[in-house]
Amino acid sequence: FFQAEDGIRDDLVTGVQTCALPIFKGLVTSAGGDVNVARFGIGTVDEIDKVRSSGWEHGSKDVNGASVQAGLLRLVEGAQCVCGGRRSTDDYAVRFNTVGTMFVLCGAFVGLDKLLASRAGCAIGFGSDVSESKQARYVRDALIDYGMLDQLINRTTGVIVVPEPSRKNLEEILTRSVIPSNNRLLAAMGVQIEVTGEAIRLMASHAHETQMYARGLKALASRLVEDIVYNETKGTVKLVASDVRAVIQAAP
Numbered sequence: 001f002f003q004a005e006d007g008i009r010d011d012l013v014t015g016v017q018t019c020a021l022p023i024f025k026g027l028v029t030s031a032g033g034d035v036n037v038a039r040f041g042i043g044t045v046d047e048i049d050k051v052r053s054s055g056w057e058h059g060s061k062d063v064n065g066a067s068v069q070a071g072l073l074r075l076v077e078g079a080q081c082v083c084g085g086r087r088s089t090d091d092y093a094v095r096f097n098t099v100g101t102m103f104v105l106c107g108a109f110v111g112l113d114k115l116l117a118s119r120a121g122c123a124i125g126f127g128s129d130v131s132e133s134k135q136a137r138y139v140r141d142a143l144i145d146y147g148m149l150d151q152l153i154n155r156t157t158g159v160i161v162v163p164e165p166s167r168k169n170l171e172e173i174l175t176r177s178v179i180p181s182n183n184r185l186l187a188a189m190g191v192q193i194e195v196t197g198e199a200i201r202l203m204a205s206h207a208h209e210t211q212m213y214a215r216g217l218k219a220l221a222s223r224l225v226e227d228i229v230y231n232e233t234k235g236t237v238k239l240v241a242s243d244v245r246a247v248i249q250a251a252p
Contacts, residue, residue, distance in 0.1 A: 020045075020075060021083040024096040035096060042102045045072070049107030052147025069149045076103050076155050105156070115142040165213050170204035173214050178221050186225065190234050193225065198241040206248055223247045 023043040031038035053066035075081070078099035116138060139159050144150045165173070174195070183192050195203075207216035224247055228237055 020081075021094075024081075024083050024094055027101075028094060028096075035094065039097050040100045042104060044104045044106060046106045047108075048072075048105040048148075049109045049146070053149065065147060066149065069152050073149065073152045073155065075101075076152065109143075109146060112142055112146055115145050165208075167201075167204045167208050170207050170213065170217060171200055174200050174203060174217055174221075178214075178217050182221055182225055186228070189229070189232070191228060192236050193228070193239055194236060195239045196241065199239055199244045202241050202244045202248075206244075220244065220247060223251070 020043070023045070024038070027038040027041040027043060028035055030041065051065045051068040051072075053069060075098045078097075080095065080097050083094050083096060139161070140153050143153050143159070179193065179195055186192060203217060203220050206220065207213055210216055212219070224239055224243060227233075
């Protein structure tokens with residue numbers, strides 16, 4: 001499987017393909033330039049909750065959100081689209097067929113728990129006496145009330161609720177994802193970073209306390225490697241807890 005991801009941006013209002021371009025091109029790149037192979041990959045669309053079609057807690061309406069979701073629905077259902085090839089950029093045109101592409105839609109969905117709580121007998125999780133089919137219906141109904149198009153929700157094959165990550169989970173994200181990904185980028189400059197256990201625990205605790213979680217870990221890691229990049233350091237650099245504290249204290 002090949003995977004590429006991107007987040008929702010305001011330009012989705014004028015064209016979903018504009019936002020989907022990084023996803024499609026990432027898939028094509030991962031597939032070695034073979035478009036026919038790339039279309040069977042996995043595309044992750046982050047922050048999908050930002051394009052909900054209604055502000056239920058304020059009684060307002062967001063028409064743009066509905067149009068964005070309608071455009072995304074076309075891609076999820078399967079469509080032939082041309083991305084890139086603009087005169088103002090150096091992007092080459094890519095004709096991408098989304099039939100066979102798996103889309104993963106992610107978001108924080110702040111306030112969704114209130115909608116679930118407002119429904120009678122909507123207990124979710126272990127120990128609940130509500131059947132699995134009813135639980136699924138409650139979640140889907142709450143997502144529609146939240147502002148997601150019912151057609152788009154009905155096209156999803158499953159809804160997964162990810163619990164709040166613990167400090168231990170954040171430490172694993174650091175060691176298995178964030179640090180290796182930074183090392184892959186730094187390898188082109190001939191440098192690698194080693195982070196001590198104490199520094200990892202400090203980064204995980206800060207991200208957990210600020211409720212930034214994985215996003216906070218990435219931000220901390222980016223600030224830690226800034227000096228390494230600008231100073232053109234070579235070889236192996238060891239990052240300790242004092243380096244992390246300095247970055248945290250310097251943050252606005």
